[in-house]
Amino acid sequence: MTKPPKYWNKAKKYLSKKDKIMKALIYKYRDKTLTTRKDIFFSLCKSIIGQQISVAAANSVFKKFEKVCNGKINPKIVKKINIQKLKRCGLSRQKAKGIKELSIKFSNKSFNPSLIKKMNDEDAIVYLSSLRQIGRWSAEMILLFTFNRENIWPIQDIGLLRAISNNYKKRYLPPKKFVFFLNKKFSPYCSVATWYLWRSIDNEPIQY
Secondary structure: OOOOOOOHHHHHHHHHHHOHHHHHHHHHOOOOOOOOOOOHHHHHHHHHHHOOOOHHHHHHHHHHHHHHOOOOOOHHHHHOOOHHHHHOOOOOHHHHHHHHHHHHHHHOOOOOHHHHHHOOHHHHHHHHOOOOOOOHHHHHHHHHHOOOOOOOOOOOOHHHHHHHHHHOOOOOOOOHHHHHHHHHHHOOOHHHHHHHHHHOOOOOOOOO
16 A cells, blocks of 8 residues: 555645534544555456445455455456356356456556546546446546545445435435535545545445
């Protein structure tokens, strides 16, 4: 893992001034920060595995997937693993196909992750979403965790919505108007706000 993003401390000060609940969360969770693996293939695989299942279930499937890859999750290794073997890890057929196609596109360079660095957030989301099994949520996770983009606000994320409901005493699901209000309030550091809100409902920081 790496050091926190360069903007982290500045963002904490900004958010603490903007919102008293965020200030309390930032004070409470001082032990860890957002980091990056700097390994987009690994993170994309983990993102696909984690779609629409619980964190515990995702961790269980991922451990089996990692074992099948002999601890080395990279395009060359995954490309050699057949669909049936991937499914035996607990992956659905669609997820297995998505990971398999991912390994092929990385291997033949038909997908070039280095291009993302020059893209704005929306263009990067569109580009990432061209991959099988990667939708907006997964693309946002990659921008937040792999590229450490500072203003990602994943409004499709159940954890974020639950954390907003808990911390701001709103019903679940929280009103869209309020979610967009917080988006505007926390910009340009929504990623940092998201991370602290997640932290409030999970003992261990999420990592993709």
